[in-house]
Amino acid sequence: MASSKKSTNVTLRDVAKKAGAGLATASRAMRDDPATKEATRLKVKKIAKEMGYRPDPGMTHLIERRWQGKRHQQDMNIGYLYNGAGEVGEICRNEYSN
Numbered sequence: 001m002a003s004s005k006k007s008t009n010v011t012l013r014d015v016a017k018k019a020g021a022g023l024a025t026a027s028r029a030m031r032d033d034p035a036t037k038e039a040t041r042l043k044v045k046k047i048a049k050e051m052g053y054r055p056d057p058g059m060t061h062l063i064e065r066r067w068q069g070k071r072h073q074q075d076m077n078i079g080y081l082y083n084g085a086g087e088v089g090e091i092c093r094n095e096y097s098n
Helices: 012-019 023-030 038-052 057-074 091-095
Strands: none
Touching: 012 038, 012 091, 023 038
8 A cells, every 4th residue: 555655855955944044054064164153063964864864966966066167267367447437448458558
């Protein structure tokens, strides 16, 4: 006989809500981020264990790749100088063309 119990996956959002923490705080707590208070880390981890939370390996991999890309992008600074009086970049041509 089939069970009437609904099978659901516990998400980090569920854990954060039950712990009374934000999603980002819960994420940092699960990763032992030192920016999160120890009491918060312990509380979030305890609730996660009680609820049966397990990180999705596929999602974890995607997020890690996303952050790797951002780390590399931080090395590239591109910007425009604008003095409010002329076109963008005009100050560069006038001041630094000598």
